[in-house]
Amino acid sequence: MYDESSPRDPKTQSVEIEFRPVGDIVKDVKQALETSFSRVYVSGEISNFKRHASGHCYFVLKDDDAQLRAVIWRSTANKLQVLPRDGLQVEIRGRVTVYPSRGELQLSVDNLRPAGEGAAQRALQELKQKLQREGLFSRAHKKTLPRFPERIGVITSGSGAALQDILRVVGRRFPVATVYVMSVRVQGVGAPESIAEAIGLFGDVGTTEPHRCDVLIVGRGGGSVEDLWAFNEEIVARAIFDCPIPIVSAVGHESDISISDFVADVRAATPSHAAEIIVPDRYDVAAALIDARRSLDRSINMQIQESRQRIDYLLTSYYFKRTLDQVLQLQTRARDLEKRLSDAARRLIVERGILVTGLYRRLFGQRTEERIELLKASTADLLRRLHRAFGIQSSQNRTKIESLQKQLLLVDPERPLRTGWALVTKDDSVVTTIENIEPGEMVRVRFVDGEAEATIDSKTAALDDSDPET
Structure with missing residues (x-):
């Protein structure tokens, strides 16, 4: 009970007060x-x-x-x-x-x-239409995100859950990337200016500077419309548009749409989604590298096999054999020409000798000494000229024949065999490396004077400690 009577007023009676829940x-x-x-x-x-x-x-x-x-x-x-x-x-x-x-x-x-x-919503629509007319939303101005970013800039609240989500995703998917964080106000008075200033600072870093970021994430976690309103301000939109670095907007949740989302190069539904868009999964990268290496190995092996087949084809082709036949024909023709030239020279000497003899007899019979001496000199000069022409032609033919013989030796497939080398084949294919044979396999060995079959008992790779350049 609560007594509200006044001790100074005797007329006041005691009143009981009931306190209700x-x-x-x-x-x-x-x-x-x-x-x-x-x-x-x-x-x-x-x-x-x-x-x-x-x-x-x-x-x-x-x-x-x-x-x-x-x-x-x-x-x-x-x-x-x-x-x-x-x-x-x-x-x-x-x-x-x-x-x-x-x-x-x-x-x-x-x-x-x-x-x-509402008034705020009308103002937002007017700003959106203005920026769209100026081309800030155009896809022509969108920058491409780097495939493997090394440095990532994050503009958000330093104490918010959005930052932790981004760091967790980047650390799990692509830990080699470095994350640079610039803490800013993301709501309330001064938030738009703080966000725009941070974007400008990241963009002002020179392209040759070691801390130049490859991509930026601008955003925050979820909240009310008023909480996210800073990302609808014109100063933020223009800072995003003017930034030379690709920007991913990650404001609120998937249902939250801001002007920053329209201006940014890429929009992400959440901060975590932004991190997933920016960095690849390291396991996917490793798998892609393995596939690329296998594809390269297959391509190289295919080219080697095609080259081997081409060489084998050329060695057994008609044109290769035809080249040897042509050389032999030229050699035979040169010998024939040399013989014909020699015979012609001898016939000419005999004919000239007969003529000289007849003249000599005629002159001798007349006893004209001067004519005899003149005829002797003419005959001697003619003989010298014939011998000189015959020598020059013989030398030229000999040089040509020697050159043809050298060319023939260079293309002779049995030349290495005559020096002690052997040609090893397996299944009609030339064995060029120890990797092509295994112990227990049959091979065919060709020598200069015949062929033999052999079985591989073991193999040992050659140790090459020399300089590969020598």
Whole structure:
């Protein structure tokens, strides 16, 4: 009991006061409100709209002077023709009640219809249209993300969960990358300026500087529309557009769309998704390298095999044998020409000798000494000229024959065999390396004067300690 009587007023009688539980008071207030405000008509702007998994919708209805929490129960939400969204100016019919668990005033919506876009949302749409006209959203300005970034810049709150998500994903997928973090304000007064300044600082690093980042992540974790509003500001949009480094926007959750998402080179649904977009999975990279090496090995082996087949074909081809036949023919022809030239020279000498003899006899018979001497000199000169021409022609023919013999020796496939080498084949293919044979296999060995079959007992790779350049 609580005694409210005053000791100084004898006329005051003692009054007993009963203290009631909080729940009773809230119930009375709830009943009074629902009786007095059983049907109200109110207009305002929707903010912080959320639809629960149960189907109930919760939001804040606000204007310039006040705000009121509101709820749309699932049965009512399923009948609405227009789904509420942030920034939508609406006209609502409902009733005012109290949410007992929190003791909060709440508007229970019975019907809702749009009354136009809210002021903030209209301003956002106007800015979006302005930037689009200027080309800030054009795909022509989008930069390509690097395939294997070595340095990643992150612009977000240093104490937020978004940063930890990014670091965890990068560390798991591509730990060789270095992450540079610049902590900024992501909401509230000064947040847009802080974000834009950080983007500019990353972009000002020279392309030859060791800390120049290959790609940037700009974003934050989820929140209300007001919390994410900094990424809708024009100063942030222009900083992203002017940055020479590719930027991935990662603001809020997948359903949150900001102007930064439109301007950035790539939009990610969440900060974790941004990290997954930027860096490859190291296991995928390793698998790709293995596949590339196998493909290269196959290509090289194929080229070697094709070259071997080509050489074997040439060695056994008609044209190769035809070349040897032509050399032999030229050699025979040269000998024939030499013999014919020699015979012609001898015939000429004999004929000239007969002529000289006849002249000599005629002259001798006349006893003309001067004519005899002249004839002798003419004959001697003729003989010298014939011998000189015969010698020159013979030398030229001999040089030509020797050259043809040398060419023949160079292309002779049996030349190495005559010096002690042997040609090893397996299955009609030339064995060029020890890797082509295995112990127990049969091979054929060709010598200069015949062939033999052999069985490989063992093999030993050659040790080459010499300089490969020598």
